[in-house]
Amino acid sequence: MIADGAIPIVPRGVRLHQDRARNRWVLLAPEKTIALDQIGYAILSEVDNRSEFGEIVSRLASKYEAPVEQIRPDVAGFINTLAARRILEVI
Amino acid sequence: MTQVPPPMAMLAELTHRCPLSCPYCSNPLELEARSRELTTEQWLRVFREAADLGVLQLHLSGGEPATRRDLVDLVKGAREAGLYTNLITSGIGLTRARLDELDAAGLDHIQLSLQGMDAETADRIGGYRGGFERKMQVAGWIKDIGFPLTLNCVLHRQNLHQLPRAIEMAVEMGARRIEVAIVQFYGWAMLNRNALMPTREQAREAEMIVAEARERLKGTLVIDFVPADYHGDYPKRCMNGWGSVGLNITPEGTVLPCHAAQTIKHLEFWSVADRSLSEVWYDSPAFNAYRGTDWMKEPCRSCEHKLKDLGGCRCQALAISGDPAAADPVCVKSPDHGKLQEMAMQFSDGESDELTYRTPA
Numbered sequence: 001m002i003a004d005g006a007i008p009i010v011p012r013g014v015r016l017h018q019d020r021a022r023n024r025w026v027l028l029a030p031e032k033t034i035a036l037d038q039i040g041y042a043i044l045s046e047v048d049n050r051s052e053f054g055e056i057v058s059r060l061a062s063k064y065e066a067p068v069e070q071i072r073p074d075v076a077g078f079i080n081t082l083a084a085r086r087i088l089e090v091i
Numbered sequence: 092m093t094q095v096p097p098p099m100a101m102l103a104e105l106t107h108r109c110p111l112s113c114p115y116c117s118n119p120l121e122l123e124a125r126s127r128e129l130t131t132e133q134w135l136r137v138f139r140e141a142a143d144l145g146v147l148q149l150h151l152s153g154g155e156p157a158t159r160r161d162l163v164d165l166v167k168g169a170r171e172a173g174l175y176t177n178l179i180t181s182g183i184g185l186t187r188a189r190l191d192e193l194d195a196a197g198l199d200h201i202q203l204s205l206q207g208m209d210a211e212t213a214d215r216i217g218g219y220r221g222g223f224e225r226k227m228q229v230a231g232w233i234k235d236i237g238f239p240l241t242l243n244c245v246l247h248r249q250n251l252h253q254l255p256r257a258i259e260m261a262v263e264m265g266a267r268r269i270e271v272a273i274v275q276f277y278g279w280a281m282l283n284r285n286a287l288m289p290t291r292e293q294a295r296e297a298e299m300i301v302a303e304a305r306e307r308l309k310g311t312l313v314i315d316f317v318p319a320d321y322h323g324d325y326p327k328r329c330m331n332g333w334g335s336v337g338l339n340i341t342p343e344g345t346v347l348p349c350h351a352a353q354t355i356k357h358l359e360f361w362s363v364a365d366r367s368l369s370e371v372w373y374d375s376p377a378f379n380a381y382r383g384t385d386w387m388k389e390p391c392r393s394c395e396h397k398l399k400d401l402g403g404c405r406c407q408a409l410a411i412s413g414d415p416a417a418a419d420p421v422c423v424k425s426p427d428h429g430k431l432q433e434m435a436m437q438f439s440d441g442e443s444d445e446l447t448y449r450t451p452a
Contacts (some may be wrong), residue, residue, distance in 0.1 A: 028147060030239050033175075084310050
């Protein structure tokens with residue numbers, strides 16, 4: 001789980017990139033390319049290195065008309081998986 | 092054959108020149124001279140073509156890429172083309188001022204090589220006195236500027252005992268990743284097989300050290316590990332498939348499916364000096380030679396692992412079995428697996444640690 005007040009960070013050397021040749025969005029990281037589905041792209045689009053986790057979840061909830069409690073674990077799982085691979089940070 | 096996907100990654104060997112002379116250098120035995128290297132404009136054209144083709148990650152390598160005077164311009168051009176730009180360097184030839192210029196040019200990531208974890212070992216294996224001290228200075232600048240860093244260590248019989256220290260050093264330098272590769276035997280490394288081949292016990296111990304460190308350093312350091320090929324029972328998924336994910340470009344522009352592909356003498360390689368990268372990727376005979384599975388013979392053809400390992404490494408099949416379409420002899424199903432194990436035993440018993448150094452380009 002991630003505390004509501006924690007801030008997910010896209011660190012230096014990691015960036016969102018539109019992969020035109022394959023018609024998708026990817027996350028480019030040191031010697032790794034992570035293909036994003038629509039959900040992954042939606043989450044990362046909200047990570048601006050300022051917003052707290054709780055704010056990100058509520059923005060996604062209102063944007064996609066889904067209950068906060070339902071999406072919170074999915075968003076946390078996505079961020080934590082990338083953080084374990086040192087692709088995102090949570091501070 | 093199924094449709095060929097566009098490439099994801101490109102390794103640009105900007106030059107074969109290098110101040111170091113590592114005895115396992117991945118460059119070929121016949122090195123290209125500076126006068127044959129592609130010009131700045133040619134490389135920039137290739138970078139744009141690569142991005143249009145679908146390449147996402149560009150690895151600037153060599154030789155030592157910092158020996159190219161136009162390195163900053165090449166990085167700038169690569170970033171303008173939209174490529175994720177990674178510099179694979181020994182650190183020698185990088186100053187603080189040059190690193191600042193690379194930072195301004197948009198360099199995304201640096202991979203720094205270490206030949207040993209102390210000055211005596213590193214300088215002896217790299218064949219360059221003072222190299223280790225210089226690398227430590229460069230690592231400090233990389234950290235100050237904030238470049239994401241991967242530490243790269245090629246390990247073999249003479250430095251495998253330093254693996255735990257390599258992992259510690261990566262953490263101390265603030266690296267996010269470390270690549271630990273037990274030397275693979277091609278080209279220069281093959282010449283030095285008697286001095287470099289690890290014992291089976293060393294290879295096993297390395298696997299345990301990596302497994303323990305991965306668990307302990309979760310979220311701090313990512314460890315990518317290439318195990319000792321000759322001591323395995325199933326082959327590596329070499330290059331993630333021939334002509335399927337990545338390509339290499341030599342200093343003079345020849346496009347290769349992998350570092351060692353030119354050891355397969357009958358293949359016809361094309362060059363970006365006179366063709367577009369797209370033409371080379373999709374249509375060159377060398378790239379089409381071992382794509383997919385149609386080229387396979389037995390035991391690969393009917394094997395349940397054939398889509399998993401894609402038959403292993405073509406260059407190794409040629410080197411050991413004499414046929415690039417044979418199964419990689421690392422595989423237990425290869426008729427030459429016993430021969431390979433015998434070779435591994437013999438090489439690892441090599442009584443001398445004397446090294447044959449790479450020659451200057």
